[in-house]
Amino acid sequence: MKKIILLLLFFSFSTYSQTNSFTGIWSTENCKSCSKEYILKLNMAESNKKIFGTAEITSSNEKFVTGVMEITGYVYALGEKAQINIKSKNGSASAVLFVNDGVLQFNKRGGADLVPEETILTKLYE
Numbered sequence: 380m381k382k383i384i385l386l387l388l389f390f391s392f393s394t395y396s397q398t399n400s401f402t403g404i405w406s407t408e409n410c411k412s413c414s415k416e417y418i419l420k421l422n423m424a425e426s427n428k429k430i431f432g433t434a435e436i437t438s439s440n441e442k443f444v445t446g447v448m449e450i451t452g453y454v455y456a457l458g459e460k461a462q463i464n465i466k467s468k469n470g471s472a473s474a475v476l477f478v479n480d481g482v483l484q485f486n487k488r489g490g491a492d493l494v495p496e497e498t499i500l501t502k503l504y505e
Contacts, residue, residue, distance in 0.1 A: 399425040400478045401454060401461055405500035413498055417443040419485070421450065421500065425461075428454045434465055436494065445469070445493055452476075467493055 405421040407413045416438055423432035430452040436445040445467055452463030461476040470491030477484040483500040 398458060400458055401425045401430055401476065401483075403502045404504040405483045406503050407498055407500055408503070409501045410499050414495070416440060417495075419495065419498060419500065421483075421485075423450060425454060430454060430461055430463055434494070448493065465490075465494060469493065 401423050402425045403423065405423070407417075407419045417440070418437050419434070420437070421432060421434045423430050430450060432450040434445075434448045434450050436443055438444055448465050448467040450463050450465055452461055454461045459478060461478075463474050463476060465472050465474065470493060472490030472493045473488045474494065475486045475488055477486075481502050483502070485495070485498045485500055487494055487496045
C-alpha cells in the first residue's frame, strides 16, 4: 500500500514539473480591456525553468512599433510566475509574468519604454 501511495505521489510531482505554462504565442489582440493602439505579441518557449523567445509590438502608429525584440528569463519555483528581460536595439526592459488559465498578466518592472507598463495577454497558439 505504501508503494502505491509513493508511486502516485511521484507521478503527481513529475506531471507538475513537466508543465510549461509560459510556452506559446501570447498576444493582446483578443484583450477587451487593452489599448487598441498597439498589439504586443510574445513568442516564448520554456525549458528547464528558463524562458527564451521574441517579442514584437505592431501598430499603425510608428511611435509604438519596436521590431523584433529578444526575450530571456526564468520561471520561479512553483511555475506560475516568471521574470523576463526584453532587449532590442533601442534599449532593454524587465517584466514579471503571471500565468493563470490561459491568461498572462504582464507587469513591467523597469527599463526603457519599449513595452507597456501593464497588460493582459491571451494565448493564441501552443
